[in-house]
Amino acid sequence: MKILFKRSDNALLPDIDAYIKYLNQDSMFDCYDSADLAGGYSLDDFDVIWEFKGLGGIQSDNHIVVHEYASLSTGRFAKLKNLIKNVRNPKPDLRIFLNEDVRKGFLFKDDIPETYRDMGLDQQFLNVSKTEKEFDFIYIGSISKERQIDKFLHSFSKAKQGKLHLVGAVEDDEIYTTYKNHPDITFVGRVPYKEIPEIASKAVYGINYIPDKYPYTLQTSTKMLEYSALDLKIITTDYKWARDFESIHNSKFYFLNDQADFDLGGIEDFPFENNFNAHDYTWDKVFEKADIKGKLKAINK
Template sequence: MRVKIYFVTDNKSYLPEIIAYTDYLNSLCIAYQVVNSDFNFSELKEPYIKWVIMGINRGKDKNCYLIHEYLSLSTGRFAFLKNWIKILLSTKPDYQIFLNRYIKNVFYRKKTDYSLRDMGISTSFYPYKVKKEFDFVYCGSMGRNRNIRKMFELFERGILKDFTLLVIGDVPEEIKINFVGENINYLGRVDYKDVPKALCRAKCAINYIPDIYPFNLQTSTKLIEYLACHIPVISTKYSWVEEFSEKNNYPIKYIDSFLSSKEFESFINENHAFPDMSKYLWVNIIEQSQVITSVLNGFKEKFK
């Protein structure tokens, strides 16, 4: 039986996993389509796979093999209530996919087959030979709920005031207004394909994640991308990064372990060793999780 997979997204978020999935499906010559949540599935007569990035998802056609993929936990006030509502209002799927075991523990539906599929990285992340113009680089979200002001304060008047910082990404106006030191450089948003080269302009990267739920339980893709570019990392200390560091011998050091600017200077200029990061490439992450194989087998079993 021929199969077609429909990936359902809200079209608002950048989802590298969708690109990775579709690249993988292309290599297998399996048909797919990325659609919005308002796509009319009732017109489909043959059995199909509906792969929803959650959210909330209601309803399921008889000829549908339904997948719910959970990439994150709810944030902000009443986060636990938001998670519960997502479960309560969503149809029970045929299959579930979770970023990690923490997310599985929240959203798993009893007697449902599932896979754990962690974040991967693109093959474009490798050590580019460019001039090291900055001491540190930060790339990623700068929302208020991440307490990102504390990082900027380190460069404005704290222990890192004598170091330069390159900031990549959308910067809130209140950050730009309040942190105007000559040592802070705002590059703004950069095309994803150009991010690795921009990262390599710095000697060291910053993984600044608040030790609060749910951020402290979620994979830091940026940290893995930094390491793939052979950039050492200073990081806040929280559950996920502690577990990651214990399992791997990577050049990661916690910010609060530095006692002086001289220690920072020594760390960023050290000749660090970087292990092979190929296991984090998307193709290897997908194959290791066996998520595509499991989904296809589940579809065949339901419609045999």
């Protein structure tokens, strides 16, 4: 099965790299990333077209089509956007959802085969050796008002708290303009995914700042997996998924209040605990749990 993973412009999607590495270990599969082909390909060269879904996509009777829904729609009218995708997106041969909540959010009621595939960890996060701590806090992810990171930065910047590094694309110029000259806040910018484990391991604390609103409360926080794998002390907003994750892994996180009040003294005195087993979340384990190979082989018959 020759598989094309379609990567939209500027999408990081380490999931694609993980899929290709995993599936290409099996001689039945031959996988490619569209971003590596520089436009020099035809869909007719492939048996399977794998799309990470927004709105639209290909309709083909000559290919196996896989639709992956790794998240629900965000922003204004998010639930309406989910409904539009339900109605407008072509029907694939297989759907893959992050979890049951994401599947329910799209309201599909047909009999198309499906599976759940959670987020996973690259082996790099398990291989990082103990490094000397160079700064206090790290935040990895989108730097935008949609994620309300400006609320956190406002609170953080009011007093001497320690050094904070922000890793990710800055999506709101106002945030950058406001804090770019702050002596304790460093905008690292967007970096290659392979560099993130080494950078993050140099922090003491990992910041998981997720708004307590739909759909974020229902979805896996990849940064929480990564922070836990690197044994960072986790500071997070208080929402359902984070509380469930803490309980499942018998860990202890510092939960920020609704005002994102940042109490350095309280954080330093807090009894953090991390009992997360990163080996259970490697991509190979995640793909095996989702039976990715089995699902592909079944629809290829």
